Amino acid sequence: MSAPLPILLGGLLLLAGTAHADELRNRASAIFQPIPEQVTEVRGKTINRDQAVLGHKLWFDPRLSRSHIISCNTCHNLSIGGSDNVTTSIGHGWQKGPRNSPTVLNAVFNSAQFWDGRAKDLQEQAKGPVQASVEMNNTPDRVEATLKSIPEYVAEFKKAFPKDKDPVTFDNMAYALEAFEVSLTTPNSPFDRFLKGDDKALDAQQKEGLALFMDAGCIACHNGVNVGGQGYFPFGVIKKPGADILPEGDKGRFAVTNTAADEYVFRAAPLRNIALTPPYFHSGEVWDLEEAVAIMGDSQLGRQLKDNEVKAITAFLHSLTGDQPQVAYPVLPASTATTPKPE
Amino acid sequence: MSAPLPILLGGLLLLAGTAHADELRNRASAIFQPIPEQVTEVRGKTINRDQAVLGHKLWFDPRLSRSHIISCNTCHNLSIGGSDNVTTSIGHGWQKGPRNSPTVLNAVFNSAQFWDGRAKDLQEQAKGPVQASVEMNNTPDRVEATLKSIPEYVAEFKKAFPKDKDPVTFDNMAYALEAFEVSLTTPNSPFDRFLKGDDKALDAQQKEGLALFMDAGCIACHNGVNVGGQGYFPFGVIKKPGADILPEGDKGRFAVTNTAADEYVFRAAPLRNIALTPPYFHSGEVWDLEEAVAIMGDSQLGRQLKDNEVKAITAFLHSLTGDQPQVAYPVLPASTATTPKPE
Numbered sequence: 166m167s168a169p170l171p172i173l174l175g176g177l178l179l180l181a182g183t184a185h186a187d188e189l190r191n192r193a194s195a196i197f198q199p200i201p202e203q204v205t206e207v208r209g210k211t212i213n214r215d216q217a218v219l220g221h222k223l224w225f226d227p228r229l230s231r232s233h234i235i236s237c238n239t240c241h242n243l244s245i246g247g248s249d250n251v252t253t254s255i256g257h258g259w260q261k262g263p264r265n266s267p268t269v270l271n272a273v274f275n276s277a278q279f280w281d282g283r284a285k286d287l288q289e290q291a292k293g294p295v296q297a298s299v300e301m302n303n304t305p306d307r308v309e310a311t312l313k314s315i316p317e318y319v320a321e322f323k324k325a326f327p328k329d330k331d332p333v334t335f336d337n338m339a340y341a342l343e344a345f346e347v348s349l350t351t352p353n354s355p356f357d358r359f360l361k362g363d364d365k366a367l368d369a370q371q372k373e374g375l376a377l378f379m380d381a382g383c384i385a386c387h388n389g390v391n392v393g394g395q396g397y398f399p400f401g402v403i404k405k406p407g408a409d410i411l412p413e414g415d416k417g418r419f420a421v422t423n424t425a426a427d428e429y430v431f432r433a434a435p436l437r438n439i440a441l442t443p444p445y446f447h448s449g450e451v452w453d454l455e456e457a458v459a460i461m462g463d464s465q466l467g468r469q470l471k472d473n474e475v476k477a478i479t480a481f482l483h484s485l486t487g488d489q490p491q492v493a494y495p496v497l498p499a500s501t502a503t504t505p506k507p508e
Numbered sequence: 509m510s511a512p513l514p515i516l517l518g519g520l521l522l523l524a525g526t527a528h529a530d531e532l533r534n535r536a537s538a539i540f541q542p543i544p545e546q547v548t549e550v551r552g553k554t555i556n557r558d559q560a561v562l563g564h565k566l567w568f569d570p571r572l573s574r575s576h577i578i579s580c581n582t583c584h585n586l587s588i589g590g591s592d593n594v595t596t597s598i599g600h601g602w603q604k605g606p607r608n609s610p611t612v613l614n615a616v617f618n619s620a621q622f623w624d625g626r627a628k629d630l631q632e633q634a635k636g637p638v639q640a641s642v643e644m645n646n647t648p649d650r651v652e653a654t655l656k657s658i659p660e661y662v663a664e665f666k667k668a669f670p671k672d673k674d675p676v677t678f679d680n681m682a683y684a685l686e687a688f689e690v691s692l693t694t695p696n697s698p699f700d701r702f703l704k705g706d707d708k709a710l711d712a713q714q715k716e717g718l719a720l721f722m723d724a725g726c727i728a729c730h731n732g733v734n735v736g737g738q739g740y741f742p743f744g745v746i747k748k749p750g751a752d753i754l755p756e757g758d759k760g761r762f763a764v765t766n767t768a769a770d771e772y773v774f775r776a777a778p779l780r781n782i783a784l785t786p787p788y789f790h791s792g793e794v795w796d797l798e799e800a801v802a803i804m805g806d807s808q809l810g811r812q813l814k815d816n817e818v819k820a821i822t823a824f825l826h827s828l829t830g831d832q833p834q835v836a837y838p839v840l841p842a843s844t845a846t847t848p849k850p851e
Contacts, residue, residue, distance in 0.1 A: 233594055244837060251577060496834075
């Protein structure tokens with residue numbers, strides 16, 4: 166007995182769909198990788214649990230700032246996508262920083278840190294905001310004096326860096342922060358589940374968006390495990406966006422390399438969890454993800470993306486939101502009489 | 509065979525110590541009560557778990573502030589004793605508030621909230637800082653618009669307040685915050701373990717301090733479960749402290765009652781976890797707990813406490829530090845296109 170036509174057709178469509186999904190997955194897998202379930206080493210060194218435990222406390226400790234009210238988490242807030250969701254961060258004295266705060270989530274997978282890649286890794290990065298006058302406005306000496314004034318911290322640094330004679334250092338603070346930060350990854354996004362074989366993890370529009378993301382050339386800059394975060398590219402390859410979005414005064418990587426070719430060059434934004442971290446671009450001037458996609462099409466690809474194309478790519482970008490880190494809010498050791506006072 | 513003399517004497521001393529501890533405990537138990545293990549109701553209403561879960565998110569949500577960078581937890585930081593450990597809080601635009609931030613820990617046990625008791629309960633209290641221009645600088649309308657723009661919050665409010673037609677209200681926000689805050693208690697302090705029968709929970713100096721705290725008259729204001737937080741008393745019953753500590757412009761409860769007798773009257777500070785929450789007094793001008801104790805002796809009791817007395821009372825106050833709440837750092841629902849932007 167032969168199957169009724171609708172079932173047959175349904176079966177054929179299903180087969181076609183699977184074939185299409187497999188093809189899409191194969192193409193995508195050559196360009197992207199899923200977020201690993203766990204990061205166990207950093208720069209070839211196995212992560213020491215005591216360092217990560219210490220880093221977890223330091224991450225939330227407002228005493229790393231001169232005012233004692235700004236912590237790493239203030240601008241890289243783990244409850245809202247590892248960023249602060251304001252145009253540019255507000256720091257010491259309510260000063261506005263020059264650029265939008267990049268997310269800490271999956272930052273370990275970026276080839277370098279900051280919008281201009283001026284820090285080669287998270288340890289080096291961590292030292293920046295602590296000292297920046299518009300951010301935490303502290304000094305290495307003052308941070309060390311603060312940490313050394315708190316016996317529980319001294320004990321934890323000793324435990325985390327057992328080979329060091331004088332373990333309570335600014336460098337070790339930064340290393341402990343890095344050891345914590347490498348745990349801030351977001352595996353299991355719909356896109357990653359699709360990459361791993363689950364055809365249903367993406368809906369039709371997201372699959373269309375993924376195909377378009379690859380076909381239109383977005384992948385020239387946004388590829389790899391972080392869908393970006395690897396290379397440096399001019400903002401405005403084809404057409405410079407307006408000064409509202411690309412302020413003239415911020416020449417990006419030029420400030421790092423002092424090379425004319427690096428004017429208005431930035432690290433390609435990693436797009437993991439991008440739906441959680443508006444506003445967009447280094448200027449933080451665009452709140453709407455669809456608008457950001459359209460601007461990218463125009464400025465980087467010289468292509469006026471159609472409305473349905475923008476929507477499909479945006480739908481795909483939403484599939485990059487993974488499981489957010491589940492983190493305890495730590496109880497911090499108390500200050501003592503010798504702890505430098507907030508200023 | 510009779511016991512050797514040293515053992516006999518040791519036994520007698522132990523008995524004497526136990527008798528003394530029992531007497532001290534009996535006296536103390538008439539004045540103080542231990543922090544309960546759990547608070548299950550507030551103002552006669554059983555706490556609804558959905559309200560507490562919602563309140564936990566709201567507590568950490570910086571979008572309750574106009575700037576989107578200040579949350580309840582900014583000034584009542586659960587990692588450092590439920591306060592901010594700065595002289596007076598820094599709020600919107602880096603403005604300094606008029607008074608030192610009181611801890612949220614065990615605040616449910618205070619008879620009223622704020623230094624001047626102007627809010628009768630935590631629900632009423634929660635509405636203050638959200639609206640204060642020097643704190644979160646928001647408005648009820650803007651908060652409601654923010655919460656209503658986030659579908660997950662709308663669903664959580666519906667679940668938490670199932671009988672309400674329009675559950676996403678400023679009042680319900682405050683009630684949910686209260687439902688969370690009542691969980692922020694610190695049972696199991698050495699003092700509470702002593703009250704419950706553990707003689708060894710306090711050392712000799714702490715016991716001496718406790719006896720002195722009762723004998724010298726500190727308990728006239730600092731009594732009950734929170735060792736304070738119940739009544740209103742003039743700061744400077746006997747002798748007004750200097751204007752650095754008691755600024756002339758802040759007349760305390762007078763602003764609430766407009767009664768001359770309430771000039772420079774404040775709610776007696778609850779002393780639970782006081783060792784964790786410097787600086788002290790409503791002005792936040794005293795960082796050292798021993799100094800604060802000496803000032804209290806002088807201004808409230810007209811007594812120049814001796815150095816060893818100050819040290820003993822301070823040692824007792826350290827025994828009021830209980831188990832700090834273990835709280836997860838929540839993942840918050842994402843903003844949408846209609847969420848009011850930070851200002």
